[in-house]
Ligand SMILES: Nc1nc2c(ncn2[C@@H]2O[C@H](COP(=O)(O)OP(=O)(O)OP(=O)(O)O)[C@@H](O)[C@H]2O)c(=O)[nH]1
């Protein structure tokens with residue numbers, strides 16, 4: 001009865017053994033796996049990436065990943081380590097010049113925490129060549145014994161020759177050394193399948209968790225903080241402001257500063273991060289009692305409480321989505337346009353303000369979408385670190401919502417002027433967009449975001465906002481809000497948002 005139960009249990013376990021076949025390039029890995037699979041191969045080519053071979057061993061399916069051994073492919077080996085039950089490491093035992101490299105690579109593999117402890121078959125290939133090292137020499141030259149003891153890898157070293165097919169027999173012969181080694185490895189795994197597979201599953205799960213954590217981390221890193229300070233600085237720091245007024249004097253700007261006009265300045269920019277979030281702060285200070293606080297960028301006034309500072313964190317859509325949301329205001333009266341885009345301010349507008357005296361941009365503009373154009377411009381400008389201005393688009397204004405360091409992933413909004421809405425009825429841009437609000441071109445990042453909200457409602461897009469409430473005495477409170485657009489609205493207010501959850 002006990003025997004029956006043992007047989008029943010053994011049958012119930014569905015085994016699937018996964019092996020990797022690695023070693024330096026030209027060691028003969030592909031030739032070896034072809035031998036094992038009984039495949040004829042007159043000529044083998046270097047493996048680019050990997051090749052998966054499925055075999056059966058005593059009713060158990062076996063998958064062997066034959067990985068490319070070239071230096072450029074070795075870095076992908078580790079991606080397979082978690083899911084393998086055993087390792088086959090092939091050595092060209094006739095190539096003495098690469099023994100040191102081989103030793104270093106073997107140690108790197110065995111020391112990997114997803115490999116150490118797993119069974120390893122070391123195959124000393126090309127025994128047919130003159131002077132080839134046999135298995136005992138290989139153990140000695142590669143210092144295999146202390147190595148496998150150190151990393152607790154049950155190991156067998158076998159010497160063999162991966163035979164070429166002779167053309168007569170259907171299947172290539174399998175060298176007895178190879179056969180012996182292969183069977184040893186599979187039998188070892190089958191005997192301890194429960195333990196080894198548990199380890200494999202645990203490693204796979206841990207990898208998935210790690211990947212999730214990394215993704216979350218990347219998303220957090222992607223959050224950039226921008227503090228509202230002024231349009232001038234906005235231009236200097238990557239928010240190229242098409243409404244930047246070159247006629248404003250330095251003194252005026254100082255005054256604006258005192259009045260708390262919005263400036264946009266990235267804080268703590270980390271290279272390689274993606275700017276998916278813009279934070280605009282409205283700060284109110286007790287010392288500036290006579291000064292009216294800046295309007296909250298999204299929802300009217302900042303808090304009236306003198307001690308509270310409010311941070312509005314606006315999650316923008318990912319780049320593609322953002323592009324769809326981005327406003328394009330098409331200019332119709334090109335003749336009146338005097339703006340010199342070749343010499344428009346880039347990184348330091350203050351020095352070039354004088355050159356922009358002729359700017360005569362109408363404040364009466366509205367928003368239209370033009371995805372096709374945006375698409376082509378997006379392609380054109382992908383990776384545009386230096387922001388070369390293309391005269392072909394000289395009637396358009398660009399607003400870069402990113403810092404230059406984040407060049408690969410920058411977002412851009414292209415704005416050109418358009419005639420007032422009354423004339424726009426005959427425009428070629430389609431009727432639905434005519435209902436979009438007439439408003440001045442965005443003067444700052446906050447206005448730009450407000451535009452996104454307007455478009456969001458117009459296009460019935462869902463928008464989520466993550467709020468961070470701060471004050472000087474209590475800890476930060478983070479809450480999420482969602483906006484589900486139901487009807488096109490000219491203005492959005494706090495009441496239009498659903499309060500979804502308080503995170504903290
Ligand atoms: N003489 C001899 N040549 C062999 C033997 N095994 C493989 N070769 C030859 O060695 C060369 C490389 O073999 P591959 O199987 O492509 O080597 P690999 O390890 O897969 O190389 P990569 O895919 O680049 O990592 C080929 O020309 C094979 O014909 C062998 O046992 N004896």
Ligand SMILES: [Mg+2]
Pocket residue numbers: 029030031045046047066067068069
């Ligand atoms: Mg190969």
